[in-house]
Amino acid sequence: MSKTSPSATKENKIVEALKTAYAMELETVQNYIAASVNLDGVRSDVVKKALAADIAEELSHAQTLANRIKTIGGQVPGSLALERKQKSLQPLEDSTDIVGVIKGVIDAEEAAIAQYNAIIKICDGVDYVTQDMAIGLLSGEEDHRREFIGFLKEYEK
Numbered sequence: 001m002s003k004t005s006p007s008a009t010k011e012n013k014i015v016e017a018l019k020t021a022y023a024m025e026l027e028t029v030q031n032y033i034a035a036s037v038n039l040d041g042v043r044s045d046v047v048k049k050a051l052a053a054d055i056a057e058e059l060s061h062a063q064t065l066a067n068r069i070k071t072i073g074g075q076v077p078g079s080l081a082l083e084r085k086q087k088s089l090q091p092l093e094d095s096t097d098i099v100g101v102i103k104g105v106i107d108a109e110e111a112a113i114a115q116y117n118a119i120i121k122i123c124d125g126v127d128y129v130t131q132d133m134a135i136g137l138l139s140g141e142e143d144h145r146r147e148f149i150g151f152l153k154e155y156e157k
Contacts, residue, residue: 010126015074017119018065018130023082024115025062028108029055031089035104041096047151051105054144061137068133085111102152109145113138
């Protein structure tokens with residue numbers, strides 16, 4: 001019986017954490033596309049445009065994660081292996097519920113921020129390249145969250 005070394009276990013945890021982040025980014029892309037197309041109403045335009053612009057960045061995050069997964073010895077999962085969790089960002093019955101979409105975006109960004117913080121911790125002292133990548137991706141997610149918190153303040157006036 002072979003034992004798994006502590007460093008191999010840590011590397012497996014890093015790959016699994018990256019796969020989770022990868023799934024989250026792709027789910028965000030799907031839901032941002034849906035929201036940017038489904039929203040209706042005069043006041044929805046700025047949110048729709050912000051979501052449409054963020055799609056490319058979120059997709060870039062997924063590609064960055066996929067490349068890192070492969071680089072460190074993992075296999076990038078296909079669509080059937082990806083878990084979905086963004087309940088609050090699912091298309092709403094009321095296509096004019098801009099506040100509901102904004103809150104869903106904030107929830108998704110907060111989940112991504114938590115995942116990148118977890119990756120940063122797992123990588124500490126083990127994989128500085130992945131840690132640095134996660135720090136960069138974290139910054140983008142924090143920027144997105146800040147933008148939508150600003151929208152929420154305006155729409156809840």
